[in-house]
Amino acid sequence: MSKPTLYKSIFELPREEYLSPGHGLCAGCLVGTIVRVLLKVAGPNTIVVTPTGCLEVSTTPFPYTAWKVPWIHVAFENAAAVASGVEAAVKALQRKGLVDPSKKINVVAIGGDGGTVDIGFQALSGMLERGHRVMYVLYDNEAYMNTGIQRSGATPFKAWTTTTPVGKVLKGKLQPKKPIAEIVAAHKIPYVATANPAYIIDMANKFRKGLSVDGPSFIHVIQPCTTGWRFDPRYGIKIARLATETAMWINWELENNEVFRVTVPVPKRKHVKHYIRAQGRFNHLTDQDIEEIQRFIDKEVERINKMVGKEVIGPVVE
Amino acid sequence: MSFEKKLPSWKSIPIGGAILKPGNFAERPTGDWRVFRPIINQDKCLRCLICWAICPEPAIYIIDKPYRTSSGREWKFTLEIDYNYCKGCGLCVEECPVKAIDFVEEVK
Numbered sequence: 001m002s003k004p005t006l007y008k009s010i011f012e013l014p015r016e017e018y019l020s021p022g023h024g025l026c027a028g029c030l031v032g033t034i035v036r037v038l039l040k041v042a043g044p045n046t047i048v049v050t051p052t053g054c055l056e057v058s059t060t061p062f063p064y065t066a067w068k069v070p071w072i073h074v075a076f077e078n079a080a081a082v083a084s085g086v087e088a089a090v091k092a093l094q095r096k097g098l099v100d101p102s103k104k105i106n107v108v109a110i111g112g113d114g115g116t117v118d119i120g121f122q123a124l125s126g127m128l129e130r131g132h133r134v135m136y137v138l139y140d141n142e143a144y145m146n147t148g149i150q151r152s153g154a155t156p157f158k159a160w161t162t163t164t165p166v167g168k169v170l171k172g173k174l175q176p177k178k179p180i181a182e183i184v185a186a187h188k189i190p191y192v193a194t195a196n197p198a199y200i201i202d203m204a205n206k207f208r209k210g211l212s213v214d215g216p217s218f219i220h221v222i223q224p225c226t227t228g229w230r231f232d233p234r235y236g237i238k239i240a241r242l243a244t245e246t247a248m249w250i251n252w253e254l255e256n257n258e259v260f261r262v263t264v265p266v267p268k269r270k271h272v273k274h275y276i277r278a279q280g281r282f283n284h285l286t287d288q289d290i291e292e293i294q295r296f297i298d299k300e301v302e303r304i305n306k307m308v309g310k311e312v313i314g315p316v317v318e
Numbered sequence: 319m320s321f322e323k324k325l326p327s328w329k330s331i332p333i334g335g336a337i338l339k340p341g342n343f344a345e346r347p348t349g350d351w352r353v354f355r356p357i358i359n360q361d362k363c364l365r366c367l368i369c370w371a372i373c374p375e376p377a378i379y380i381i382d383k384p385y386r387t388s389s390g391r392e393w394k395f396t397l398e399i400d401y402n403y404c405k406g407c408g409l410c411v412e413e414c415p416v417k418a419i420d421f422v423e424e425v426k
Contacts, residue, residue, distance in 0.1 A: 010367045020341030021375045021403035022348050028407030032374025059343070062335060066343040200371050226407075234408030237372055 004212040006205045013204060014040045023066035024058035028226045028233025030197045030240065031055050031139050035110065037200060038137060041207040044069060046106040047086050051079035051115030054146045055139070077119045080127035083109040083134040106211050107134045113154035114144045117180050128187040128216050135210045135217045138180065141225035149228040153178040156248075157296065158289055159281050161228070166284040176296070181220040185254050191217035193253035193263075198241035202251060202263050209253070222249050230280020242275045247301050247313050262304065262312040270318045272297055344403075348375075352406030354421045358397055361387045362418035369410035369419065370397060377404040 007013060018039035025032050031054060039046065048071045050056040056073050059066040074082045087107045093099040111120060116138045127134060143161045144150040151161040151173055158172040166172055185192040190213040195203040203221065210217035224240050226233040243249035244264055251264040272294045276282040285293075294316075301313045332338055358369075370378045377400045385393045411421045 010371050013371060015380060017376055019376070020344040021377055021400065022343040022346050023375075024343075024348070025374060027351055027405035028409055029374055032376075033372050036374070036376055037371070063331075063337060064343045064346060065337045066341060068341040197372070232408075234412045236407075236409055237413050 004208045006208065007201050010200065013037070013200075014043070016040065016044075018042075018044065018046075018068040019059075020066045020068060024061065025054065026058075026226055026233070028236050029054070030223045030236050031141075033197050033200075034137070034139055034203070034221050034223060037197075037204050038108065038110070038207050039069060041204050042069075042106045042108055042211060045104060046070075046108055047072070047090075049073070049079050049083040049086060049107070049109040051109075051111045051120055052076040052146070053112035053115050054141070055110060055112065057146060076115055078123045079109045079111045079115060079120055080123040080134070080136060083107050083136070084127045084130060084132045087132045087134050107132075108211075109134055109136045111136065111138055112144075112146070113138065113140045113142060113180075114146075114152045117153040117178055124184075125187065128184065128189050128218070131189075131215050133213075133215055135207070135219065137207075137210075137219045137221060139221050139223040140180075141223045141228060142177070143225070143228050145225045145228045154180065157293060158285060160284065161281070171284055171289075172282075181218065184218045184220075185257070187216075188257045189217065190215040190256055191253070192220075193218075194220045194222075194249070194251055196222050196240050196244050196249060196251055196264070198237050198244065199251065199264055206253060206263075209255075228281065230283075231278060235278065239275070239278050242270070242278060246270045246272045246275045247297050248272055248275050250300070250304055250313065252304070260307055262308055265312040267314045268317045269301070269314055271316050274318070347402040348405055349402045352401075352404060352424055354406045354408060355401070355424050356399060356404065356406065356408065356411050357420045357422060358399060359418045359420060360385055360396065361389070362416055363397060364416055364418070365393055365395065365397065366415060367397075368413055368415065372409055372413055374407070374409070375400075375403050375405065377401075378410065 019036050046069045050073050090105050094101040142155050149161050150163045155173050157176045160166050160172050164173040181194050191210050193206040195206045224236045247269050252262045254260050273290050305311050381396045381398050383396045385396045411419045
């Protein structure tokens with residue numbers, strides 16, 4: 001892997017915009033932030049593939065488009081397959097000399113959690129196995145937000161959605177979240193990372209590393225959804241930051257299936273109740289429920305610390 | 319709004335329904351979604367670019383216009399909000415480290 005130069009501050013981010021304003025994403029939707037930063041890093045020589053999802057429907061209602069780079073959408077389940085085809089076509093055109101072979105063309109697939117974790121999973125797995133040079137970015141809002149907050153494989157334990165309602169018997173989702181980034185890492189691809197839009201430079205550097213590898217890369221980005229998580233749009237970044245500060249979300253990267261590091265260490269961790277009480281989808285949780293979630297997190301933190309070999313995420317202090 | 323205009327005939331639509339103008343969503347402003355209006359206090363602003371980086375639109379632009387604050391500090395550029403597109407989400411108001419962005423209700 002050639003070492004890319006990394007950004008040190010916001011001032012080094014390119015000023016060009018490749019996502020036009022006026023798109024139809026909700027006010028305060030952090031997908032806009034994620035895609036803007038991604039396209040700034042990737043530059044104009046980028047082909048974007050999106051499966052069906054919030055991003056696709058809100059940026060491209062015919063006859064409008066918010067994209068200033070080539071963009072394609074085919075169906076819900078096949079973003080990774082389409083991206084594989086685009087990458088193979090670019091390679092073939094470069095071999096035949098129809099496209100300048102020295103020109104580096106990035107192929108980026110941007111999918112939501114429904115189109116990646118559940119519906120598009122077999123296409124994604126196939127793409128990773130075949131080793132196409134595609135960066136797959138998953139923006140994870142933890143439910144099918146586009147169709148009206150239905151549960152997905154990425155919905156966390158005990159969260160309310162319209163298909164895991166809160167009543168007398170059942171109280172939110174019964175199953176834990178699917179560890180998609182680790183499932184992808186098990187394919188032994190060159191670069192896997194998890195990122196958070198509250199740490200913009202960390203996220204931009206992960207996109208840059210993902211684009212520089214020769215093979216598939218996967219970036220899993222948390223995206224607080226103002227509609228589905230039930231909070232005021234202005235607190236989006238705050239909640240994203242709380243997710244990392246409570247270790248509900250751990251920012252890590254795995255290079256060449258060898259080097260595992262936590263890029264945002266948390267020496268003093270906050271109790272998960274700060275994160276949970278900020279969101280309406282966890283309104284029904286009792287203190288015992290929160291303690292149960294805290295025990296899950298403690299176990300996860302212990303496992304991550306063991307993988308790194310030292311204490312990167314500290315004990316709960318607040 | 320442009321949706322109310324007469325629709326084009328099929329002969330004038332490009333083959334395959336391709337959109338020939340990239341980023342033409344900018345023709346459809348979203349400023350009327352706003353309930354609260356963020357206003358940057360240029361004297362207090364530290365030009366840290368956090369609001370510019372997190373704005374999901376983008377509706378905050380870096381403009382090469384020098385600015386001299388009332389205390390005599392010189393800045394080489396200014397941050398300005400484009401109210402044609404700002405949806406009034408308030409992310410910039412919450413994240414500003416010096417609270418230089420005021421959030422006031424829209425009045426007509």
